[in-house]
Structures are given as C-alpha cells and as structure tokens.
Amino acid sequence: MTKLKDLHDKWYKNDPEYAAEYDALEDEFALASAVINARKQANLTQEELAKKMETTQAQIARIEGGKMPSMRTLERLAAATGTQLKVTFESVPK
Template identity: 55%
Template sequence: MKEKESLLAKDAFAEWRLDPAYVVAYNELEEEFALAEALIRARAEASMTQEDVAKAMGTTQAAIARLESGRSMPSTRTLQRFAEATGTKLRIRFEKPKSSRSTS
C-alpha cells in the first residue's frame, strides 16, 4: 500500500512540475521543501512510519506529520532527535544561493 501511495505522490508531483505557476511557488519555498524532503527520506530509508518515529522521539504522529509538512522550521534539537530516531546523523551546511541570472 505504501509503495502505491508513493507512486501516486510521485506522479502528482511530476504533473504539478509542468505548471509554471507551481514551479515558481515551489522554488520560493525551496528551503522548506528541502527540509521536508530530507525528513521524509530519512524516515523512509529507516523503513519507519511516522508513528514509529514519534514513539522513538517521545512525541505524537501528528507532530511528525507537522515536521514533514515543511510549514514550520523545527529547532536544531528537534532535528537532532529526529536523526537519532531514524538512525541518521544531522548535518547542516551553508550554500550560496542559486542565481537565475548568468554571471559570465
């Protein structure tokens, strides 16, 4: 069932990416989506459900769903607890922003 849901989400995302307005809005929220994607990927690679992660962190499934939604920025401590729960290591890095203009 999870694999089917994952495929449906991927298909929907691929379709949405064809809409220029969606692409602009998505790019404006790139950091939030990147964090959400990293959280979801860590959980999936650990073969854990949101409920599993919640139990390991001592919180609720709803709290994990909020973390993975990308609508809020969690504390570093929360991210560290999520990493520990999923058997991963938290890494934070700084990057120069991507420019839409050429600098040549």
C-alpha cells in the same frame, strides 16, 4: 481529469508570481523530503518515529508536510533514525 502536476507545470511556466512563490519554498520542500527519506530508510512509520522521539504522529506529519522544525527536533529526529544531522551554508551563484 487534469493532474495536479500538469497544473503545477502550467502555472509555473505561465505565472511568474506562482513560480517565485514556489521557488521560495524550495528549502522547506527539501527539508521535508529529507525527513521522509530518513524515516523510510530507518524502516519506521510516522507513529514509530514519533514514539522514538517522544512526540506525536501528528507532529511528524506536520514536519513531513513542510512545517519547519527546531534544531533540537532535527537532532532528536537524527538520533531516532540513526542518522547524522549536518547543516551547511553554501555559496549562492551570482
């Protein structure tokens, strides 16, 4: 059985359109990963985090799945996980 990672690696290497689309989602993947890490470091389940944020577990799952949250939601998430939200703009190499 072919593993998903093997398919991704093959497509990324051999299909420029796939690679470009995947790369375009990099920021969303990074944000989702940061949210998951903050929740886990706070030792919270999605349900527990949702209660602290006064939202639903489904909303937390959507954010962790890549849905882009608002700044207000990110601020509430930081408060609920005992973390500090930082937004930066960095130069892009030319």
